[in-house]
Amino acid sequence: MSSSLVVRTGAVVAATSLALMAAGPALAAEPVAQASATALTLSVAGNGTDSGRFTATHDGSAETTSGTNSPAVTALGGQTLTNLGTLAQDATTTVASGAGSSAACSGVAGEGATAVQAGDGTSCLVGGRTITLDAANVDLTNLEVADDDALRNVAPEVTSLILGPVSDGIRTVLDGLGNPGLYVDLGAVQAVCTATTSSAQGSANIANGAVYLQGPGVGRIDLVDLPLNPAPNTKVVTDLSGVLTTVQTGLDREFAALSSVPGLDAALAPLNLGLNTLVDQLKANVTDALGPQLAPVEQNLLDLTLNKQSRPASNAVEITALDLRVVPAAAQYVDADLLALTLGTVTCGPNARVAAPAAAPAQQPMVAGAGASSLPLAVTSGVEDLDSGPSPFTIAGLTGLVLAGTAAGVVGFRRSLRQ
Amino acid sequence: MTGPAPTSTPGRLARLGRYVVATATALQLLVGVLAGGSVLGSFLVPGGPSRPTPQYQALGPGDPLRIRLPTLEVTAPVVPIAMAERTLDPPRDYREVGWWNASAKPGDAQGQTVITGHTVHTGGASMNRLGELRRSDLVDVVTERGTMRYVVTQVVVLSKSRLAERSQDIFGQDRGRGRLVLITCTDWNGHDYLRNIVVFAKPLGAPADAAA
Numbered sequence: 001m002s003s004s005l006v007v008r009t010g011a012v013v014a015a016t017s018l019a020l021m022a023a024g025p026a027l028a029a030e031p032v033a034q035a036s037a038t039a040l041t042l043s044v045a046g047n048g049t050d051s052g053r054f055t056a057t058h059d060g061s062a063e064t065t066s067g068t069n070s071p072a073v074t075a076l077g078g079q080t081l082t083n084l085g086t087l088a089q090d091a092t093t094t095v096a097s098g099a100g101s102s103a104a105c106s107g108v109a110g111e112g113a114t115a116v117q118a119g120d121g122t123s124c125l126v127g128g129r130t131i132t133l134d135a136a137n138v139d140l141t142n143l144e145v146a147d148d149d150a151l152r153n154v155a156p157e158v159t160s161l162i163l164g165p166v167s168d169g170i171r172t173v174l175d176g177l178g179n180p181g182l183y184v185d186l187g188a189v190q191a192v193c194t195a196t197t198s199s200a201q202g203s204a205n206i207a208n209g210a211v212y213l214q215g216p217g218v219g220r221i222d223l224v225d226l227p228l229n230p231a232p233n234t235k236v237v238t239d240l241s242g243v244l245t246t247v248q249t250g251l252d253r254e255f256a257a258l259s260s261v262p263g264l265d266a267a268l269a270p271l272n273l274g275l276n277t278l279v280d281q282l283k284a285n286v287t288d289a290l291g292p293q294l295a296p297v298e299q300n301l302l303d304l305t306l307n308k309q310s311r312p313a314s315n316a317v318e319i320t321a322l323d324l325r326v327v328p329a330a331a332q333y334v335d336a337d338l339l340a341l342t343l344g345t346v347t348c349g350p351n352a353r354v355a356a357p358a359a360a361p362a363q364q365p366m367v368a369g370a371g372a373s374s375l376p377l378a379v380t381s382g383v384e385d386l387d388s389g390p391s392p393f394t395i396a397g398l399t400g401l402v403l404a405g406t407a408a409g410v411v412g413f414r415r416s417l418r419q
Numbered sequence: 420m421t422g423p424a425p426t427s428t429p430g431r432l433a434r435l436g437r438y439v440v441a442t443a444t445a446l447q448l449l450v451g452v453l454a455g456g457s458v459l460g461s462f463l464v465p466g467g468p469s470r471p472t473p474q475y476q477a478l479g480p481g482d483p484l485r486i487r488l489p490t491l492e493v494t495a496p497v498v499p500i501a502m503a504e505r506t507l508d509p510p511r512d513y514r515e516v517g518w519w520n521a522s523a524k525p526g527d528a529q530g531q532t533v534i535t536g537h538t539v540h541t542g543g544a545s546m547n548r549l550g551e552l553r554r555s556d557l558v559d560v561v562t563e564r565g566t567m568r569y570v571v572t573q574v575v576v577l578s579k580s581r582l583a584e585r586s587q588d589i590f591g592q593d594r595g596r597g598r599l600v601l602i603t604c605t606d607w608n609g610h611d612y613l614r615n616i617v618v619f620a621k622p623l624g625a626p627a628d629a630a631a
Contacts, residue, residue, distance in 0.1 A: 030511070198501070314504050375590040376519070376533075377505045377583040381546065382604030382612030383513060383539045 032352050033058040033100030035195070037089035038345040039071055039108055051087050058093035058100055060354040065091070088190070091346070099197045100351035107190025107321060107344035185210045186226075186343070191307070191321035195349030199314065204307035204321035204344060205229050211236070211304065226322075230306035316349035475624030480524040481562030486516055486534060488549075490556045495536060495545040497560070507602070513537040513544035522590070523597060525560045525567035525622075531595030532560070535602040538612070546603035550574065550616045558599060558620050569599045569620035576605060582615050589617060597622045 034057045041050040051071035057064050071087045089106035186209050193202030209226025227234065303325040310318050321344030483497040498510050500517030509517040516536030523530030536546035552558075556571040577585065589600055599620040604612035 374502075374521070375505070375586045376502050376507045377586050378579060379507045379509075379535050379582065379602045379604070379615055381507075381509045381535050381537050381602060381615070382607065383537050383544065384607075385539065385541050 030352065031057040031093075031100070032060040032095055032354055033093035033102045033195075034347075034349065034351065035091035035093060035102035035104040035193070036347045037069070037091045037104040037106035039087035039089040039106045039343070041342045041345070042340070051089060054089045054091055054106075056091040056093045056102065056104075058095050058102075060095055060100075063093050093351075095354060098354040100353065101194070101196045102348045102351055103192070103194045104346040104348055105190060105192040106346050107188060108186070109188035109190075185212075186322075189321045189343040191319040191344040191346045193317050193319050193346045193348035195315055195317065195351050197315060197351050197353055200311070200317035200349045202309070202317050202319045202346065202348065203229070204319055206306060206322060209322075226306065232307050232309040234306040236304035236306060313350045315351060316347070318345070318347045320345040474627040475568065476627055478526040478562070478565045478567050478625035480526040481564035483518045483525050483532070483534070483560050483562050485561040487559040487561070488552065488556075489559070490553075491548045491551060493545060493548065497534060500535075507533070507535050509535045509537050509603075513539050516545050519590070521592075522600075523592060523595065525562050525597075525599070526564065527597050529595070529597065530592035531590070531598050531600050533590055533600045533602065534560075538603045538605060540607045546601070546616075549601060549603045549618060550576070550605060552601075552618050557623075558601070558618075559626075560599065565625045568623045568626050570623055571618055571620045572598075573619040575617050575619075576614050577617055578614050582617070 034055070036053055036055040038053045039051040052067045054067040054069045054071075055065065069090045071089060086109045088108070089104075091102070091104035093100065093102045095101075186206060188207045189204075189209070191202060191204040193200065195201075205228055206226045207228060209228075210222060211226065212220050212222045214220045226236065303323075305323040306321070308320040308323045312318065320342050322342065324341040324343075482499070485494060486497050487494045496515045497518050498515050499520040500507060500510060501520055507517070507519055509515075513536075516534050519533040519535070522533040525532050536549070537544040538547050538549070552571050552574055554571055554573070558569045558571065560567045560569070582589065588594070589602070599618075599622065601618040601620070603616050604614070605616045606613040
């Protein structure tokens with residue numbers, strides 16, 4: 001092999017190696033624009049179902065999508081929801097003048113609703129009847145009135161005489177609640193979002209929304225009225241005062257029957273405790289007992305967030321129109337399996353500019369006196385490791401470079417000695 | 420006993436000269452290979468460090484395209500980057516550095532030109548050796564309008580919290596008189612980088628003999 005051939009080979013190997021190393025980072029480019037939409041996720045007793053996730057990404061030259069943007073209700077296996085009419089989920093990305101942008105919308109609506117495409121950032125469902133979601137069943141029959149102070153000094157036989165019908169009465173009332181179902185009525189629930197390279201925004205709206213208990217014994221007890229356009233991260237507070245009123249009404253009816261119990265007044269006479277006084281104390285006890293037990297129910301029965309928003313970056317947003325959970329803490333009051341339901345989830349961004357360093361536009365420098373709030377507070381310029389190790393081609397190229405250089409050096413050295 | 424025939428002085432000098440030339444050639448080749456450049460380039464290793472007194476000219480503001488740190492033998496492309504959530508994140512390509520596009524352009528009389536580049540724990544990134552810069556070291560930033568030369572005036576290492584506290588000093592555009600601020604990370608603890616290296620350099624102007 002001639003020395004010139006060695007030198008030329010070395011130069012070619014070096015150039016090839018450098019070219020391969022330079023091309024490496026470009027092969028792992030992040031999307032320029034991205035968005036996703038999920039109409040519904042539901043988990044009951046750990047058995048989950050969902051409408052699937054539709055995603056759109058743009059690499060700067062073309063959009064790629066995955067999933068379906070026409071989910072079918074019948075595809076929701078094992079769900080107990082009723083009257084669920086239309087699912088909608090769509091996402092889109094575009095790149096204009098080198099800048100990525102994205103939009104998404106998703107939601108559910110009753111029969112007759114029409115799904116429309118994402119992109120205008122306003123809506124993806126039109127029309128439709130009200131949906132009724134049978135969210136869970138509630139069993140309040142664990143409430144007890146035992147160990148009440150009012151009966152502490154009453155003889156056991158008298159206690160039995162009184163508590164028999166009282167307990168039966170409470171049980172009757174609570175049974176009368178009849179395992180009322182927890183229902184969520186929804187006209188339409190949807191979330192939309194849009195994002196550019198520098199910002200992201202979105203909203204959620206809920207038409208004709210309400211949450212209520214309903215059973216054969218109590219009829220309908222409204223718990224929550226859902227706002228049409230909830231502010232971001234609106235927490236819904238459950239109001240169970242209607243349950244307490246219903247229980248007290250039933251107790252009044254049952255206590256009224258005590259007056260006809262033979263011998264009861266005579267049994268209470270030695271205690272100077274009239275029947276009416278006792279009934280009042282018992283009612284107070286029931287209220288006292290039920291109230292504190294309803295408080296945690298109120299706090300834990302539902303964890304309902306509307307227009308749930310999070311921002312993983314300043315130019316990215318995730319929105320869920322309705323996030324409903326029957327949380328584990330309510331298990332002692334709720335004779336139902338844990339339920340988690342999300343309706344209308346969308347993500348938009350983060351988006352970027354198409355990598356073109358030479359053509360990338362630059363903003364004008366800030367003017368003197370610009371506010372401190374527009375200044376950086378951190379520089380994240382540390383990397384643990386290179387994104388990927390050298391490829392076999394790179395290793396081969398570098399090896400060739402070293403060998404060629406060494407060979408050239410030897411040739412040059414010998415040539416110099418011969419001179 | 421007879422020793423080897425004495426060699427004439429001119430002959431010894433000629434042989435010594437050949438060895439010197441041969442050794443120099445081999446060393447040049449080795450330097451060329453280690454520099455990662457073309458083998459042919461090894462024959463073009465520059466000569467001594469003599470540096471003529473430079474003459475500087477004014478340079479109008481221009482977008483930075485490339486940065487040179489001669490004492491570290493580092494040259495890196497410069498690309499514009501934006502602040503996100505009050506954080507500057509250099510380009511993903513660790514061989515590039517990022518110019519904060521809301522900071523002054525090289526050549527601006529006001530403000531500060533902020534450039535940041537990655538440090539990679541395992542080495543190889545554009546600003547891995549930034550902390551080796553010392554006062555009086557030169558830094559060249561090539562713009563679309565020419566080369567702006569700076570001289571390093573200060574190298575500091577700041578904790579993340581201290582950097583945030585000094586945000587106005589380091590990033591504020593109401594000060595600086597066109598100085599250059601270079602930033603990277605340092606102090607890897609096995610999980611995170613705990614501190615930043617910040618280099619301040621004042622502008623000298625466009626060297627008359629600089630080639631863009």
